[in-house]
Amino acid sequence: MEGMDTTDYFESYEDLEIHQLMLSDVARNKAYKKAIEDNAKEIKGKTVLDVGAGTGILSVFFAKAGAKKVYAVEASNVYKIAEDVVKENQLSSVIEVIHGKVEEIDLPEKVDIIVSEWMGFYLLHEAMLDSVIFARDKFLKEGGLMFPESATLYSAACSVPSMFEYWNNVDGVSMRCFGEKLRQKASQKPITEQIDPENILTDPENVLWLDLREVTAEDLNNIKIQQLAVANKEGTYQGICLWFTCNFPSYGTEPVTLSTDPEEEETHWKQTTIVLPTQINVEKGTPLAYELGLQRCNENNRRYKIEVTMLDPDEIEHPEFCNCYLTKCILVRAMLEKYEKDSLPN
Template sequence: MAACGRRLVQLGRLSGTGFLGSPSGFHRGFSRIDGYVHYYGKLKNHEGMLRDSARNEAYDAALARAAPKLRGATVMDIGTGSGILALLAAKHGARKVYAVEGSPEIARVASRLARANGYAGVVEVIPKHLEDVTVEEVEQVDVIVSELFSHFLVGELGLQAVTHAVKRFLKPGGLVLPAAAWLKLSPFEDPSLGAELRARHGFWQNDDFMGFDLTSALPLAVEQQMKELVLDIVDPNELLVSPADSPGHFLDLAGPKDVEDWRKIDFELKFPERSKDALIDGLCGWWDAIFSGDGMGEVGEVPVLSTSPAAPLTVWAHCRFMLSRPLKASAMDKLRVQCQLRSHKLRESYTLSMELCNDTTRERASVGPVELSDVYARHFARPNPFPLKTEAG
């Protein structure tokens, strides 16, 4: 448990918890889900989420826009955590909100906060993992709201959770928030980052450790480091394709009929011309969540929660995936990337593999496979980007 907890602390992901597996219950017994419950059972690990104004304001705007659908409606909040999304749904008119939370201790906190804010009769906290909730406990709902996203959207198997909830609890014609998402990528050139990552393993350069030579282990240490997801704060001006012009893969979060539909996610993206010639070191990744669907109001723009480098910084930061070797490309060369995401039951996460292809020169370089739960949290070295808002500030 302690080792798993330390690894999860490295993730830097501060959010609610809930369903992290399939309804078949394959994670029974000890698995990473125990680590998630332990990690998210601590209030300090919800604080960053509540400090993230971009995240909270996007959900508030979405629920406000959905007010015509919410008035007198029933709602399920998957992985409620502190209960903030359940409270927002109640504020915008929901008659009943079932707030599902897998951590017993945090579930009690969510219940206390609902009572303290006058919503005890509206918000009912269900202290269970989603797959353990029965139709006898929760009626069919009009709206499902969730925020179970990881750094590259899919890492915590939140998409499976939404599909499971839609299949079992959503009324026909019901609303899912968010309804869709885009996975986005852009190439970057940053030789200093590659040098930094390779230099992190000076220990294995030791040729006299208690009289033994460790240097033969160095190549594997470097290889494994280069296959880790690097969480960073990326300047959008450093990207070779601007966030506005970066291609993306669309995901219909309410569309799949079975959790197994999310086991494999394959897509190919073609990049437009770049602003300059470059020696590409890796790919920057992020996601945008779209709050649309039947029952949403028509006033104003569709709310979007974006983790783009061009958007306000969020708790998810930005993903950097390093190439196996730098790939040379002129500004006019035709570039495309082939992506494969594979979920796996034992690690409750996804593995990402990519191949960046220069179709003009026929050169290629690969990424990974990257285990999305293995993270180098480089952004932790930066100042806290989410200072607590006060009336004075």
């Protein structure tokens, strides 16, 4: 992926259409609002730091939930809109909008809570989490709360008909050559689109789990994991789909999760898909193996290089209860099932 410098990064957030997109994301807004309202007892009378406050909607949620003071920090010129939103909602006595990078500001006190909507495509794109980690280490009281407090990145094998089958017949015209050009471009940069749940071919595998109370920026530099997935249906293996979930603190209420799973309500993040150069027909039980790597770019630490290496499923270790159709796994399953049956009391 091509990188942008820090100035370009903050200037990009002065585009009102970006904020319109985020503010129109019902699932995003609903998850933050519910998590904040459900924890009103923990928020009442507390101090909050909103990192990358944007137009200030999360700060307003906290103020309305009873926070004593909210510091809304925004580095781009959108801070002016946040100031207007605060005034419009008559919350100037609670919310203080601060124009600056969180790494360069000072606060008169440590805070009880940090909130941020830092997630990018495939969770880590734009690396705003670095700023949240910095703020946590500098400004959060010991035992303070993080909204969200954890995040998980998933991967699954999928079909991508928009990059393959669609171009076989466009209103009666074969355009496979154009589809090939699109796939060549997609090999340099993953695509962002909503994937139909029917096109997910395997159960999701956990790529990365982050505890926002403990993760460091260094932990995010180089992520590499080997995956073995098993097709749960017949289909055409054409890509690897990435999505994430975020969990919020919960005290005596049902935990709130913001999910970008293809089966959940669509979000502005959609899903990130790495398109394969070729397609493979699979049947139920087919083992699919690959190594997925996300490495922070040296020239721009807000961007990541994503690499996928296809592996031979015969040459990597399978889990004990693997349900693929390889003979070795069928035999192991049969032995385990017999052992379990024999272990049952008569």
